[in-house]
Amino acid sequence: MNRNLKVSVCMITYGHEKFILQAIEGVLMQECDFEVELIIANDCSPDKTDLVVQNVLKNHPRKSWVKYFNYAQNKGIMSNLFFALEQCSGTYVAMCEGDDYWITKDKLQKQVDILEKNKEVGLVYSNTKQFIEKTGQFIESPARFVQSEEEVIPEMLKSKFVEFASTVFRKTILDRVIKILRKELEGKVIGDTRIILETVYRSRLYHLNETTAVYRILEGSASHPKEIEKYIFALKDTYFCRKSFVERNNLNRIWLSDSICNTNRGLINTAFVSKKYLDTLKLLKNLLILEVFKFCSWSVFRRKMKADIWLKLLLSLVGLGVLRQKLR
Numbered sequence: 001m002n003r004n005l006k007v008s009v010c011m012i013t014y015g016h017e018k019f020i021l022q023a024i025e026g027v028l029m030q031e032c033d034f035e036v037e038l039i040i041a042n043d044c045s046p047d048k049t050d051l052v053v054q055n056v057l058k059n060h061p062r063k064s065w066v067k068y069f070n071y072a073q074n075k076g077i078m079s080n081l082f083f084a085l086e087q088c089s090g091t092y093v094a095m096c097e098g099d100d101y102w103i104t105k106d107k108l109q110k111q112v113d114i115l116e117k118n119k120e121v122g123l124v125y126s127n128t129k130q131f132i133e134k135t136g137q138f139i140e141s142p143a144r145f146v147q148s149e150e151e152v153i154p155e156m157l158k159s160k161f162v163e164f165a166s167t168v169f170r171k172t173i174l175d176r177v178i179k180i181l182r183k184e185l186e187g188k189v190i191g192d193t194r195i196i197l198e199t200v201y202r203s204r205l206y207h208l209n210e211t212t213a214v215y216r217i218l219e220g221s222a223s224h225p226k227e228i229e230k231y232i233f234a235l236k237d238t239y240f241c242r243k244s245f246v247e248r249n250n251l252n253r254i255w256l257s258d259s260i261c262n263t264n265r266g267l268i269n270t271a272f273v274s275k276k277y278l279d280t281l282k283l284l285k286n287l288l289i290l291e292v293f294k295f296c297s298w299s300v301f302r303r304k305m306k307a308d309i310w311l312k313l314l315l316s317l318v319g320l321g322v323l324r325q326k327l328r
Contacts, residue, residue: 006034007108007168008088012080013040013098017047019216021056026102026213028062032109038066040098041084044074049098078185085178093169095192099216100165103129107212111168114206122173122203123196126166126212133218145207152200153251157242158258162205164192165213173203184244190237197245228279231270232286239263239288253295260291261304272312280316 009027013020027038042049050070057063092115094108111124130139144161146152177198185191217224225231239259246253264287271283
């Protein structure tokens with residue numbers, strides 16, 4: 001084993017022909033005093049992703065960094081992630097999916113320096129920009145970090161403030177987390193939140209207050225699906241991944257209050273702008289009503305579920321939301 005190999009970059013990809021080169025170049029441009037390997041796992045992409053990667057393997061000056069795997073059959077997101085992580089042999093593992101990319105050359109050096117100096121830290125993350133592919137618009141995400149160690153998990157249960165593309169994990173912690181989560185992750189959509197939550201429960205989180213990565217928002221992707229059933233599944237999975245984390249670790253269930261309300265707000269808002277009444281009903285049938293009564297605090301409920309949301313719910317139920325879309 002190469003003792004100077006510090007970082008493995010885990011890059012899973014599927015259908016990223018237009019984006020994969022930018023993702024790869026963001027890794028291969030890194031300037032650091034240790035060796036890096038880039039693990040690319042292509043889940044039998046139906047487009048020309050393979051050709052783009054093969055061109056890198058032939059022509060890029062740092063092609064020796066790349067270890068490439070291209071499957072003959074599609075494995076699915078989580079199986080692809082498990083396989084890619086199993087190929088990682090570095091002391092630390094950085095995440096960058098094939099549609100995201102890094103924008104600073106010293107990202108890995110700075111994050112690894114932090115991990116080397118702080119043995120109790122299991123995960124270092126940085127700030128990110130969001131890029132809306134459909135509009136070509138960049139959104140500067142405000143830097144989010146929590147000063148108090150006790151507030152990290154409650155705040156992350158409210159809303160995730162760590163993007164996968166910005167992360168570097170201590171591999172010993174990550175391996176333990178994957179072992180715990182492996183069965184739960186199978187067939188799910190939300191993997192990053194599960195992994196991050198379990199990691200910060202078992203180690204410290206460190207915030208590098210610099211923007212080093214871009215998270216690309218793609219319509220039709222696994223986390224932003226167009227089909228109504230897939231949208232409902234993904235949205236509810238963002239809640240249930242938090243619920244299972246809280247239950248597994250015997251944490252305060254009231255910490256789920258924001259996530260419950262956020263999920264219900266998402267379902268109602270989407271129902272209100274739906275063009276089909278059948279889709280509206282599907283969305284409203286999935287409201288987390290029992291979860292509200294079981295776990296949601298009254299103060300959070302009042303703050304999140306204001307009059308505008310109740311009005312949208314009423315208008316959606318009587319079909320006026322659908323009518324409004326048709327009149328448009």
